[in-house]
Amino acid sequence: MEQHRVADAPPDAGEPSLAERAYRALRDRLIMLEIRPGAPISEDQLAQSLGVGRTPVREALKRLQYERLIAVYPRRGTFATEVNITDLAHISEVRRELEPMAAGQAARRATDAHRAALTALMDELEGAPAAPRTPGALMRLDLQAHRAVYAATRNPYLEDTLVHYDNLATRVWCLFVDRLPGVAGHIGEHGPLLRAVVAGDAEKAAALAAAHVEGFERAIRTAL
Structure with a gap:
């Protein structure tokens, strides 16, 4: 091994x-x-x-x-465990409620250290199109972005819950990544979301997070 x-x-x-x-x-x-x-x-x-x-x-x-x-x-x-695509609806049901909440709370509560980390991720995301990455590298960047937002909520219970559900969602995404041509664009959606969080715009951050979750589920169902 x-x-x-x-x-x-x-x-x-x-x-x-x-x-x-x-x-x-x-x-x-x-x-x-x-x-x-x-x-x-x-x-x-x-x-x-x-x-x-x-x-x-x-x-x-x-x-x-x-x-x-x-x-x-x-x-x-x-x-x-197997990746059971029938779980997608249950996972998305939870994330549709909690992801916008987390993004909004992150915008309100992020410390200077959180905003610095989010800004660094923003820079990395904006450089991604110029430096093509493997699907695996893009998915790792996706995980980093989500986890950084969750941490910025400064609510450990919300963070732990969303990390858990994002992990399960990422397994589904990885299973279909070869059939999803728009992976880079999906990951790129984090740029505006992180920018809204850094700017403290809770309403915009929540709306972008909701759209991101909806787009994820739609892309997976299209690939089925």
Whole structure:
């Protein structure tokens, strides 16, 4: 198995535990379908690839099971969950309500540090068309943008909930990414949204977030 060292945490987030670092790395590999849906999960192989012991991996897997990214079957083992397209309506139902709320709250509550991070992401998004990226790189940028907005709400419960649902939505997106020619344009929609948040325009940020979620669901259904 290819080695994937656990990524370091942002410098202002404090040093995460080994279990937290293992969780973040495994979560994103599952989200990006680097661990394919239905694939068996080996604690030993994951511990080796992440450069940590089995105990942090086991703790990470417990969280991932709760988040529906892995499933444990008695006498069969642990597997990455399948991406069930019938879940799209349920996921979108939650995101249609919470994404606009989060964008509006981020515009109202973002600190100077949040606005600086969002501005840096804006610059990266605006440079994306000039520097073509792989679909995987674009999806990682999409995750960064969403997570930055959620963090700027300064509401940990709202942030955790939306990270969870955005993770599930991203798995659906990754499953169909080869059939979606407008990925770069979809990711580019974050530019105006981040700009509205940085400017403190809560009403505009909420409207753009709502349109973004609707566009996501429409694009997936078109690809079906």
